[in-house]
Amino acid sequence: MSRPLVDFTHDPERISWVPGANGHNDFPVQNLPLGIFSSANMDRRAGVAIGDKIVDLRALYESVVSEDARAILEPVAYVKELNSFIARGEHPRIALRHLLFRFLTENPERLIEQTPLDSILIAMKDCTLHLPVRINNYTDFFAGVHHAENAARRRQIPGGQFPNYPYVPIAYHGRASSIRPSGHAMRRPRGQFRIADAPEPVVGPTRKLDFELEFGTWIASGNELGHPIDIRDAHQHIAGYCLSNDLSARDIQVWEAQPLGPFLAKNFGTVVSPWLITPEAIAPFRTARRARGPEEPAVLQYLDDTADAASGGVVVNLEVWLSSRQMRSAEIPATCISATSTRELYWTAAQMIAHHTIGGCDLQPGDLLGSGTISGTVPASGGSMIELTNDGASPVEIGNGELRAFLEDGDEVVFVGRCHRQGFASIGFGECRAVIH
Numbered sequence: 001m002s003r004p005l006v007d008f009t010h011d012p013e014r015i016s017w018v019p020g021a022n023g024h025n026d027f028p029v030q031n032l033p034l035g036i037f038s039s040a041n042m043d044r045r046a047g048v049a050i051g052d053k054i055v056d057l058r059a060l061y062e063s064v065v066s067e068d069a070r071a072i073l074e075p076v077a078y079v080k081e082l083n084s085f086i087a088r089g090e091h092p093r094i095a096l097r098h099l100l101f102r103f104l105t106e107n108p109e110r111l112i113e114q115t116p117l118d119s120i121l122i123a124m125k126d127c128t129l130h131l132p133v134r135i136n137n138y139t140d141f142f143a144g145v146h147h148a149e150n151a152a153r154r155r156q157i158p159g160g161q162f163p164n165y166p167y168v169p170i171a172y173h174g175r176a177s178s179i180r181p182s183g184h185a186m187r188r189p190r191g192q193f194r195i196a197d198a199p200e201p202v203v204g205p206t207r208k209l210d211f212e213l214e215f216g217t218w219i220a221s222g223n224e225l226g227h228p229i230d231i232r233d234a235h236q237h238i239a240g241y242c243l244s245n246d247l248s249a250r251d252i253q254v255w256e257a258q259p260l261g262p263f264l265a266k267n268f269g270t271v272v273s274p275w276l277i278t279p280e281a282i283a284p285f286r287t288a289r290r291a292r293g294p295e296e297p298a299v300l301q302y303l304d305d306t307a308d309a310a311s312g313g314v315v316v317n318l319e320v321w322l323s324s325r326q327m328r329s330a331e332i333p334a335t336c337i338s339a340t341s342t343r344e345l346y347w348t349a350a351q352m353i354a355h356h357t358i359g360g361c362d363l364q365p366g367d368l369l370g371s372g373t374i375s376g377t378v379p380a381s382g383g384s385m386i387e388l389t390n391d392g393a394s395p396v397e398i399g400n401g402e403l404r405a406f407l408e409d410g411d412e413v414v415f416v417g418r419c420h421r422q423g424f425a426s427i428g429f430g431e432c433r434a435v436i437h
C-alpha cells in the first residue's frame with residue numbers, strides 16, 4: 001500500500017528564498033499547508049503558507065509559463081473552498097506540493113515570467129483566513145485514552161476505564177454549522193443546568209465553560225452510502241490535519257446528557273486552525289499506533305492493519321496557552337497551562353474512518369473528525385479545564401496571579417501544535433485561537 005513517503009520536499013537542508021521562511025516555527029518550505037484566504041482587495045481563494053506569507057494559487061496559476069504547472073494548479077486556481085480539490089485524493093495534492101516546493105526553493109523565474117513576486121506572495125497579516133473547506137459533517141471521537149480514564153474515574157466506573165473502550169472507537173455526531181476558524185470570538189452559551197443537588201435546574205449562561213484540546217482529521221474523498229472504507233484504504237481518504245478546540249459547557253453537559261450524548265453543551269462553537277496540514281507534511285513524524293498492554297484485548301480485525309499499526313500514529317507536541325483580558329491589557333504574556341501530545345491517542349485516524357463507515361455511513365470531502373480531548377497522564381497535561389482543575393476544585397494560576405477554575409469572559413485560549421524529529425525541519429499547525437465574550 002502507498003503511504004506518504006519522505007522525499008526531497010522533506011530535506012532539511014533545502015531553503016526557500018522567501019525571507020523568514022527558513023526555520024519558521026510553523027511554515028518552513030517543508031510544510032506547505034493549504035488554506036483559503038481573502039484580503040481587503042482580494043476575494044476568497046486558495047493559498048499555501050510559507051513563513052509569514054501566503055502563495056496566492058490563483059495569481060500563481062495566471063503567471064506560470066509551463067503547461068504542466070498550469071495543469072497542476074488548474075483544479076485549485078479558482079476555488080473558494082478546498083472540497084473539490086481534496087476530493088481528488090493524494091496525486092494532485094502531491095503534485096501541487098512538489099511544484100510549490102520547487103517554486104519556493106529554486107529560481108522562481110523558471111516557473112513564472114514577467115510577474116512581480118509580490119503579486120503572488122501575500123503577507124499573511126494582511127489576510128483573513130477562512131475555514132479551508134465547507135464542513136458538511138463533524139464527528140467527535142473519544143480517542144484520548146487518559147481523558148477517557150479521567151471521565152471514567154469521575155463516573156466511578158469499576159476498573160477505571162469504560163469496558164467498551166478497547167473495542168469501540170467511541171464517538172458522537174457533532175455540529176458542523178458552528179465551526180469557525182482561529183480567532184473567532186465565541187459567545188458564552190446559555191442553557192439549563194442544575195447547581196449541586198438543587199431540585200430544579202436553572203437557565204442562564206454556563207458557569208463551567210471549558211476548552212477541549214483536540215487533533216482534527218479532514219476527510220479527502222468520501223465513500224458511497226452502504227460501502228464501508230476498509231482500514232487498508234483509509235489513508236487515501238485523509239486530506240490533512242488541524243488543531244481543534246471543541247468548546248464545551250460542563251454544567252449543561254452533565255444535566256442534559258442523561259441518557260443521550262452531548263447536545264447544547266457542545267453545539268455552540270468549535271474553533272479550528274485554518275491551515276490544512278497535509279499527510280505529506282506529516283510523513284516524517286509518523287509513529288506506530290499506540291501499543292496495547294497485556295491486560296487489554298487484541299484490536300478487532302476490521303480495525304487492524306499491519307501498515308496502520310506500524311505508522312498510523314503521528315507525534316504532534318501540543319500546548320495550551322491562556323490569557324485573560326486583564327493580562328492582555330497589562331501586556332502580560334499568555335501562560336502555558338498544559339502540554340501533551342497526540343501520542344496519547346488510543347485510535348489512529350484510519351481506525352476512526354474504518355469504524356465510522358463499517359455500518360455504511362458515507363463520509364464526504366471536507367468532513368471533520370475530531371480526536372476527542374487529548375490529555376496526558378499528569379494533571380498539568382490535561383486537555384481541558386475540568387481535568388486541569390479537577391472539575392474546578394483546584395483552580396490553576398495564570399500569569400498575573402488570577403485563578404481559573406473554568407474559562408471566564410475575555411479569556412483567550414490558544415492551542416499550539418508542533419512536530420519535531422532529529423534530522424528533519426520542524427513544522428507547526430499555526431494558531432488555533434478562541435476568545436470568549
Ligand code: MN
Pocket residue numbers: 140212214246370372373
Ligand atoms: Mn470533544
